[in-house]
Amino acid sequence: MFKNILVCLAFISVVACGAKPRVLLQEGELNLKPTLQHEIIAKEVVGILENYSYKKVSANDSISNIVFDNLIKTLDEGKNYFLQSDIDEFQKFRNNISQDMRNGDLSSAFYVFNRYNQRALQSLEYALTQVDVAHEFNNEETYVNYRDKLAWFSSEEELNDQWRKRVKFDLLNLKLTSPAGKDESEKHKETIKKRYNNLISQAKQTNSNDAFQLIMAAFTNAIDPHTTYYNPSFAQRFNEDMSNTLEGIGARLQMENEMVTIKEIIAGGPAFKDKTLKIDDRIIGVAQGNGEFEDIVGWRLDAAVAKIKGPKGTVVRLKVLPAGQDLSVQPTIIKLTREKIVIEEESAQKTIKTVKGEDGKSYKIGVITLPKFYIDFEAYRKRDPNYKSTTRDVKLILDTLKQEKVDAVVLDLRNNGGGSLQEAIELTGLFIEKGPVVQVKDTRNQIEVHRDEDSSVAWTGPFGVIINRYSASASEIFAGAIQDYGRGIILGSSSYGKGTVQSAVDMSRFISPTNKLRLRASGEEDPTTPNGAPQFGQINVTVAKFYRINGSSTQHKGVDPDIIFPTQFSAEKYGESSEPAALPWDQIKSTSYAQINDLSAIKKQLGSKHEARMKTSEEYKFLKEDIEEFNKAMNTTSKISLNEEALKKERDTNKLKNRNRLNKILELHNMPIWKEGEPQPKVEFDFILEESLNVMLDFINLKK
Template sequence: ELWRKRLKNDALTYKLNGKDWEFIQKTLKKRYKNFSQFLNQSNSEDVFQIAMNSFTQAIDPHTNYLSPVTSDNFKIDMSLSLEGIGARLQTEDDYTKVAEIIPGGPADKSGLLKADDKIIGVAQGEDGEFEDIIGWRITDAVKLIRGAKGTLVRLQILKAGSDLNAKPIEISLIREKVKLEDQAAKGSVLEIMNDEKPFRIGVIDIPKFYNDFEGQRNGDGNYKSTTKDVKNILDSLKSENVDGVIIDLREDGGGSLQEAIELTGLFIKDGPVVQVKNSEGNIDIAKDPDPSIVYDGPLAVLVNRFSASASEIFSGAIQDYGRGLIIGEQTYGKGTVQNLIDLNRLSSQKNLNLGQVKLTIAKYYRVNGGSTQNLGVVPDISYPTMIDPKDFGESSEPSALPWDEIKSADFNSYADLTKLLPEINKKHLQRISSNKDFQNLIEDIKIYKENKKKTFISLNEDIRKEEKLKEEQRKLERDQKIQTNDETELLDEEVPVIKNDKKDYILDETAKIISDYILMSIG
């Protein structure tokens, strides 16, 4: 009965969006066929991983078993590199399709493989036999296509737009180490006006705290590291004479603890960054060993509820030292430390991939003694948010460890920013009270919370149609207001000028806040 209602809801949603019954039937059949195929392609490794993690997460949300495939992907995620052909793949019906060609990889340099091409066969080396991969699940296809640097792989492909019955083309590629630059830290400059004064604000977007540990151990001078990349970006921004810097950690779920420590060191002279307490109660204080400061100017850190772990270590340290403003939403609240254990080490059999176990071994604490566990980092200036901490974050996990605190570490703060916060927050609230994007967000939050209280969705077509019309009317009225406001704001000198086409009103307001901070500091 539940599946019947779900299917009816899917069909009704399409119908209310103007789709005919032929389209609805075809689309839903395809959707549920793919869903069924995904379940049927699950193997013993998948089942074992699910079963083990059901057990471990009843004890701790961050203690997990990683199957061999998950383990390999985790290593790629941390190092921002892989050995393969340099293409992102996805499943389309029964086919493995090229979703994207990674710049600088073998596929890109050869020009033989393009986005939307379909790979139907894979062979190893000059004379290996082709394996037909039509109908394979994507993880198995990827495993066959990836391989050691310097090895040859042959692919049978159907070019984008060609008939599925067309004769496949055979291509050969030499696998290389491919760097995933799109997930690395990136810098840009945001130009704004505030109080009739121009400001150039540097923005550094850090999607994750990454480090190619293997490359570092092997002495590769070009190994990827968050701190190395951010240092280079800071040097570049300083040469552009920026007035302040924003570190954007939105959606940054963490990564390397050591990178969080070293990144903090770019903004402080030296001293403790984080305290780590193990299960026996022993406390280790991790310090920035480098007395040099790469950037000592005005700083803000932008966070949201998805900023976690290493992001919280960095933003917590910056807040405790009074080194910069923390702006955005209360962070995730993951204050535990995990260690990876390679299960292959426990087996006497060679060439056996058993995966890894990720174990929680300690809790970390800010230099002021407070834990980020459950609580996260509370921003100095808060933005409106749809996320309730009870619904998402560490505090929503039933098996999460509680918040606590220990003795503060010995450290010297740079400034007491709390004295400036009331005035900065006042200016911020005044701005967003007349900012259409923030007011739309506040309105959306109100509607979301009202809808969240509903315990059912109507499957009556007339009722759903009426609800849809009301929502469309609300959006139409909003769009009309936006068009009117945009015509007016073309004459407003304080509208930020961004060096990219995508407007980010959250980032715009953060730049305004740091410029307020600069004005108050020099005023």
Template sequence: MPGYKIDLNSVKDMFKKVYLFMLLGAALACKAAPSHPVKVPGSNDLQPDEKQMIVSRYIAQMITTQNYKKVELNDSLSLVIYNKYLKMLDENHNYLLASDVQSFEQFKTKLDDDMKTGDLNDVFYIFNVYQKRYVERVKYSLTQIDNNFDFTKNEVFTFDRETLPFEKSEADINELWTKRVKYDLLNLKLASPDMAKNRETLRKRYQNLLSQSNKLTNQDVFQTFMDAFTTSVDPHTNYFNPFNAAQFNMEMSRSLEGIGATLQSENEYVTIKTIVPGGPAYKSKLISAEDRIIGVAQGKDGEFQDIIGWRLDNAIALIRGPKGTVVKLKILSKASDKPKVIEIVREKIILQEQSAKKEIRTYNSNGRTIKIGIINIPAFYMDFAAYRAGDANYKSTTRDVKLILDTLKRMNVDGVVIDLRQNGGGSLPEAINLTGLFIKSGPVVQVRDTRNRVEVEEDEDPTVSYAGPLAVMVDRFSASASEIFSGAIQDYGRGLIIGSQTYGKGSVQSEIELDRVIPTSIKDKILSLVSQTPAKAPAGNVSTFGQINLTMAKFYRINGSSTQHKGVTPDIKFPSLIPMDKYGEDTEPSAMPWDTIAKSNYTKAGSFTAVLPTLIKLHDDRAANSPGFKYQLKVIADYKKRDAEKEVTLNEQALKKQRDEDEAKALEESNTARAALGLPVLKKGQAKPKNEDLDFNKIEAGQILTDYILMDNKLSSNKKAE
């Protein structure tokens, strides 16, 4: 959970305590490394650099001494890390041979020592072997494209091989990939009979895979291994390399500094896919979607760098930059073969599409018209940099929602639904502040740190932004800050919780920029030991060493229960469209257990005990007769059926028949649900209208709140009559 308070001085003190160990480790690594790089012909032969060596040692120290879930970095954990790393590289057993995996056995209980000393040679050796096999498989596939495949044979292609053993020989794995090529071509053939064009399409697809593989760097290898390491300890402790750290912080703040365009790599070109309304690119009127950026220069007099064939992240880093600075772009539009040069002054871009949004739905019931305001909150975001800088207009979830609530009140809504589905969390202070918009004051969440000290985080503002009827929608992907907010609303009896059981993430993470906590003197000395230039402050918001989101505490509801593992149980339950057995904290092997502490001292704002049985019955009656809910249950059942499948036929006639039947059945069920919503039915092949709302659960949540409003009004009238 980003946003938890941390004493950076204590972290710096920890670094100082291990300073001598680090210096000794660095010296040993330089003078007598435990192992030497082993070249793997056929791969990019990627090798670790000194910064990665430093970061690995620091993070090993932090996780074993500062993490809430203190673990010993030993052979047992090394085995877990090894298995996870191997799974991340080749989960489906499509590339590596059994002999490759056997050669890796020597590293199973060695990775813990490698992390402590910063020796990443074993890690990179494993990756280089994997990449060699990956390239071999794709190159072999390219040789099979022109085969004259017989699509009348009753063959099958096994696409899910996770539980199958690694292939023993190159002949065996080649047979697997021949079937893969046949399956890819069959898919294209079912869409178009032009086999010459299909073969060329597939050839370009495979060549693009090779191109992307060639662009991999040691940063990719290091990030992958660090993911395997950190999640073996705790599913929510993560290391971000410098680029990924910038991306994470951009998403947290819902803002960035740049030109205001989303980019994508297509056929070696950095292509503009969308343009942010109101941003610099939009205001220039010189850039359009699908334009290709072929060169970038910094400032009015900077020299152009050709970025054709570049990795997307490297190109993005070049195009982004501090607001007020100039970037020159060499643009190639689809309408012209002649590039044009434009200058753009970078600005701070607010990502409105990823911010809280509102809508109003009207319900007619028992002769009354009820207006329900629905606020969708995609994340608990906060622009920490703007806040720290004293910007009075900093971007945050609470500020955005308060403005929306003020608007909804002026529009005289009868109730409000807060939609937290798919909201994976974010800033802890924002969860507390948002809760404060709906309660007078009081505790919101309890936080227990690594020393078992419990701190009660409270809303201290007695003002209430909205006091009317309230419901909160959640699903399996509602996590962390979403669970704090919905749990507090439920504990106070302030609103109805509607949906499916939440994720169950009850741990709190602190964002620690390694550049800030590693003293400059230590960085310079370590880097000088390995003949590197002393660390310098990075340009813009890009760090030198990256960032770690470290689990520092565990949070508990004010009723004393942790949401860890169990999440928040809704008052009124919907079937989960998200597989509960595949996603959720209780599916993570390294997750912390559920437990309880003493409850906080708080006064409930209300209770739904008296009305809940009636609300549930009204919902169940509607759901039993709702084509929309029946459609959703069918979607869930179909997913489970498809998920159990592990192979597909390579017989063209059989596959076409199966897909035609599935498509016709899905269209029929979808049209039944559409008709129930008063929407026109669709014909085969007809595209769905854009921005069409088929969200049955959202509609039903508003109806449930409408039921409550009518019941509450009736109860109030009866009390007055008495």
């Protein structure tokens, strides 16, 4: 039933859903309501998770408690909107939310969402009234931006005072950036007004699909942090992200002053080839083929994008106001044929680094940076011989590196949240001969061993893999297999610890013919649904756990490197072990495999050499200081002074500290120091990578 297997790390915003009886909105509140489609999908999602997911958790009162907390935390984690009286009122929904969802009842969830939107609009509109108020910048007052450790506001007066302070901080922040002796107060007021008006405009455009997306994420996150429902627009974006391709005109769009604005033109796409569209051009109308133009001024961005994007080979016409031109200018009509565009900047990339050894000899090390494990599922299923995939791209890079006669290869998987399980297996196969790569245990506790069946090896030389706390899932499968086979050295910090497998399922497979007829009869039509997107959205549901070939799960524990670097991201606050609903760690039998190398002795020698370098490394000292500062900031509630002199002094102190620190790094690398009044120099120095290259140089020599 589940075909598209995914193993990817997703950081999803979560919110909660509601309780019986159906709640009537109070007068004055935004009256967003769930649609019939939302109610049908909610029932089906609950059924899928109760019957098909790996955990099969019942939607009971204990789950409702978690969903309720997800709701409050996601909507207002910083405690900048809700009052204590709101939280007290919502308690009546706490114990029944998940049961209500099983029946398709979303009324109380929407009630909470509407109250949040009401408070947000109320706060933003109050903030606007404070922009022209005379603020005193020489009295002693502080502002707390992130109030998660503080109590909820006890009254609207207290809430308003928080937003008064926020406006005061915004104005003071801009004032401190003005040239000395120049009064730009009116300019700053206009900047702040524009900022808050944009936020108000966005809040007013919030629709029931936005609420429903968050509500469903609240429920799925209570069951499992990696099971997620995506509405049609989100589903299409997720699938494009997985394939590293998209179909459209090849431009990144942003909403500015109620108009869709071109912010980037993607190389190789239709807009790039046509050369007519420019950065900051504004699209005010869209027509499909030779059809009539639709005016899209004031539309939500996702609704406008749904009209502009579309299947390759189709034609779209755009009515465009050129950048910098007045609104009264005659619009330009641009005709483009949509294409499939490959997003190259998110694909595997290579660099070659030269490292000098103690013997004075220079060594070349190829570095492959891999942001994610991607595959174009659609092209693969259609047997397109040129389908886009991680393994194919890395294979070409390795062929190039061999021609360049590099001495070693390093694969950088830092911040790689995973992706396709198939690609994790096939990529491992580039570095080993035939053999098992990962074990997968399904909902029936049956274990399947996934193997590399291709005996060819693309790289046989010294190999290293860099990971960190945000290397997850498919990254962990790959790193774990390389470590178990003794095929290379793992460097960095412990990985995320996501050992679960998700399957992407089109929700239309679960919607009965009767319900489809009901929906058709209701006349519902979602204007934000892009062409080709799944009509009812998609659920990525956890259906299995994966295990290393040595039998150990990476769930919670992750992969521990051979050469360990310190990190500010602790297991208690970051990664799978910090997720309340995460599956536990366990272990199964090891599968039969032949280790390629026993690197245990070499790893000890590499560790000793690495530690010796760290004792005298200034960069290592800076790294540890950064971690200490980060942890200190994360464990305290930061109070910002609203006294101009005090805040300026604090910023000047920090600026001097940063300059002195940067100059030490510049001196270490024989670069000109940064002087007062000069623009800050751009320093591209990656200590973790540089030291990893030193470790690889040791590895090369020890292997000899």
